Amino acid sequence: MVYDNPWIELFHDEVIRPDGRPGIYGVVHFLHRAVGVVPLDLATDSVLLVGQYRYTLDRYSWEIPEGGGGADESPEEAARRELAEETGYAGGTWRELCRCDLSNSVTDETAVLFVATDLVTGTADPEGTEQIELRWVPFDEAMAMIGRGEITDAMAIIALQTVALERALAKERAGG
Numbered sequence: 001m002v003y004d005n006p007w008i009e010l011f012h013d014e015v016i017r018p019d020g021r022p023g024i025y026g027v028v029h030f031l032h033r034a035v036g037v038v039p040l041d042l043a044t045d046s047v048l049l050v051g052q053y054r055y056t057l058d059r060y061s062w063e064i065p066e067g068g069g070g071a072d073e074s075p076e077e078a079a080r081r082e083l084a085e086e087t088g089y090a091g092g093t094w095r096e097l098c099r100c101d102l103s104n105s106v107t108d109e110t111a112v113l114f115v116a117t118d119l120v121t122g123t124a125d126p127e128g129t130e131q132i133e134l135r136w137v138p139f140d141e142a143m144a145m146i147g148r149g150e151i152t153d154a155m156a157i158i159a160l161q162t163v164a165l166e167r168a169l170a171k172e173r174a175g176g
Contacts, residue, residue: 007031007068026106032068034102034111035079036155038163039065039089040139042117047142047160049151050086051133062135062145063153064113064160075112083116086132088124092116097162102154113159139163 003010009029017023039048047064054061065086069078076094084090097113126132137145142160145151151160 028107028109030068030107030109032070033075033078034066034109034155035069035075035082035114036064036066036111036159037079037083037094037114037116038097038159039083039087039119040115040117040163041119041136044136045139046136047139048087048089049135049137049142049156051135052130061153062151063156066111066153066155076114079112079114083119084122085125085127086130087134088122089116089119090122092119097159097166100155100158111155111158113155113162115159115163 001009002012008031011025011027011029013025013027015023015025040046041048049062050065051060051062053059065079065083067078067082067086069075069081073081076096080090080094094114094116097115100111100113102109102111124132124134139160142151143164146157146160151157
């Protein structure tokens with residue numbers, strides 16, 4: 001290990017490459033599991049997005065509510081906590097959408113993504129590092145935002161496109 005903080009550990013590994021020659025590998029190990037949720041309002045067919053400045057990118061980003069969960073809480077518990085902290089919304093009906101590996105060429109970060117409906121509004125309590133803007137947008141507009149490059153966050157894209165794929169498959173099965 002060459003570096004660590006409360007969120008990550010950075011490893012520099014000396015390896016033997018597949019061609020048999022010596023090489024190196026840098027690995028970022030995440031100490032928390034990534035979680036995210038697509039909050040859907042079925043009555044209006046809209047999704048709640050959060051906007052915030054991302055220091056690592058030096059730009060503003062529109063995303064689904066997301067964050068990290070430790071080993072002491074289930075992915076759903078962590079996602080529920082993150083949603084409540086960032087947006088104030090809680091409760092509702094939850095379902096796991098998918099699990100994915102994020103940037104697996106240099107990190108071991110995994111994500112568990114959910115969809116939530118029938119949410120109840122409350123008061124947000126973001127962390128001191130977060131200044132979050134909330135925006136309900138029609139689901140089709142969120143998909144268009146991906147197409148226009150306005151949503152670039154991997155977890156948001158994967159989750160929203162998974163919901164879109166589920167909708168398309170359900171429509172196909174229904175015969176239309």
